[in-house]
Amino acid sequence: MSSTTFYEYVGNLHAHTPYSDGEGTHEQIGHAALMAGIDFVVVTDHNVWVRGVEGYYGDDKRGYALLLSGEEVHDQCLDPQVNHFLVYGAEQELAQCAANPQGLIDAVNAAGGLGFIAHPTDAALDRFNEPAIPWEAWHVERFTGMEIWNYMSGFKSLVKSFRGALHAAFRPEEVVIGPDPQALALWDKLLMEGRRVVGIGNADAHATTFRMGPIRHIVFPYDFLFNCVNTHILVTQPLTGNVERDKLAIYKALGQGSAFVGYDIPGDTRGFRFSANGQYGSTTMGGSIRLGPGVTLQALAPARSHIKIINQGKVVAEAIERENLTYTAQVPGAYRVEVWQKYHGRERAWILSNPIYVEDATYTLR
Numbered sequence: 191m192s193s194t195t196f197y198e199y200v201g202n203l204h205a206h207t208p209y210s211d212g213e214g215t216h217e218q219i220g221h222a223a224l225m226a227g228i229d230f231v232v233v234t235d236h237n238v239w240v241r242g243v244e245g246y247y248g249d250d251k252r253g254y255a256l257l258l259s260g261e262e263v264h265d266q267c268l269d270p271q272v273n274h275f276l277v278y279g280a281e282q283e284l285a286q287c288a289a290n291p292q293g294l295i296d297a298v299n300a301a302g303g304l305g306f307i308a309h310p311t312d313a314a315l316d317r318f319n320e321p322a323i324p325w326e327a328w329h330v331e332r333f334t335g336m337e338i339w340n341y342m343s344g345f346k347s348l349v350k351s352f353r354g355a356l357h358a359a360f361r362p363e364e365v366v367i368g369p370d371p372q373a374l375a376l377w378d379k380l381l382m383e384g385r386r387v388v389g390i391g392n393a394d395a396h397a398t399t400f401r402m403g404p405i406r407h408i409v410f411p412y413d414f415l416f417n418c419v420n421t422h423i424l425v426t427q428p429l430t431g432n433v434e435r436d437k438l439a440i441y442k443a444l445g446q447g448s449a450f451v452g453y454d455i456p457g458d459t460r461g462f463r464f465s466a467n468g469q470y471g472s473t474t475m476g477g478s479i480r481l482g483p484g485v486t487l488q489a490l491a492p493a494r495s496h497i498k499i500i501n502q503g504k505v506v507a508e509a510i511e512r513e514n515l516t517y518t519a520q521v522p523g524a525y526r527v528e529v530w531q532k533y534h535g536r537e538r539a540w541i542l543s544n545p546i547y548v549e550d551a552t553y554t555l556r
């Protein structure tokens with residue numbers, strides 16, 4: 191197996207401040223990240239890229255969390271306002287490109303940024319007159335990836351009644367099972383087409399203003415949400431404390447898909463690894479490898495759990511109550527791992543890896 195040592199950092203890539211529809215300031219979000227014990231957070235206000243707020247927040251006693259500034263772009267002329275797109279590292283305002291999703295993606299790429307489809311399968315919350323705001327512009331290409339798990343968007347689909355909303359708001363750990371299966375199915379479909387699509391998981395934190403009708407004032411502070419669904423990146427050099435250098439390292443890992451999504455409520459997800467080894471070398475999440483006579487895939491979970499290796503949307507290997515799973519791939523495709531963990535009486539999605547692309551003449555990345 192690959193002997194590379196990775197440094198793992200936990201981040202949340204989707205949060206709002208009063209620059210759009212969030213309630214907490216950048217300062218408060220930086221400190222919430224610190225309270226939650228995550229390493230970085232990217233603030234993504236709607237249609238505004240905010241300058242001058244990036245930096246390490248905290249102090250020598252409590253430690254530091256890196257706050258970066260991205261943007262969530264969408265066309266405000268649409269009704270409902272579908273097609274939200276998360277932009278990282280473009281270092282410029284891109285809201286003016288919102289009306290043309292492919293033009294926006296091309297502008298992000300030209301600026302050296304990364305672009306992710308946000309809450310692709312968002313559902314309506316009819317009880318509270320909240321429209322669905324999924325991604326609809328599926329003709330687009332060349333985007334970096336998509337949110338495979340948006341915690342707050344997933345929440346909307348769980349709430350069917352006022353009573354249900356109250357239960358969900360006060361006992362989220364009981365109602366949240368995993369990401370929307372439709373989002374994973376869409377991801378698998380894109381991967382089968384030979385596209386590189388990096389999966390990320392986010393909170394979409396707004397502090398108290400998550401729009402859920404009458405209960406909007408009482409739930410989901412940032413520090414709680416930064417403990418739920420996060421994206422873990424794996425880098426080969428430790429972060430340095432220098433904002434510009436660390437920003438580049440984080441975005442590079444994200445762009446490569448050297449990352450996995452962890453839901454930390456059932457248990458700490460740090461330490462998960464997924465690697466591949468074959469006649470033509472070795473690689474890890476986000477990487478590609480030639481199939482040759484076969485490629486050995488290995489998943490390592492941080493605790494005993496239900497581990498599944500998935501190719502073409504189907505489980506090709508699984509292990510129950512185990513900390514590792516090894517499988518020899520004989521056919522090409524994008525292989526990804528799901529780890530499920532028992533919590534509050536049932537299995538819940540715990541870890542979702544990015545794929546390893548096993549290529550041959552019949553399956554090559556576009």
Ligand SMILES: [Zn+2]
Nearest residue numbers: 262274308309
């Ligand atoms: Zn959004």
Ligand SMILES: [Zn+2]
Nearest residue numbers: 204206262394
């Ligand atoms: Zn958002």
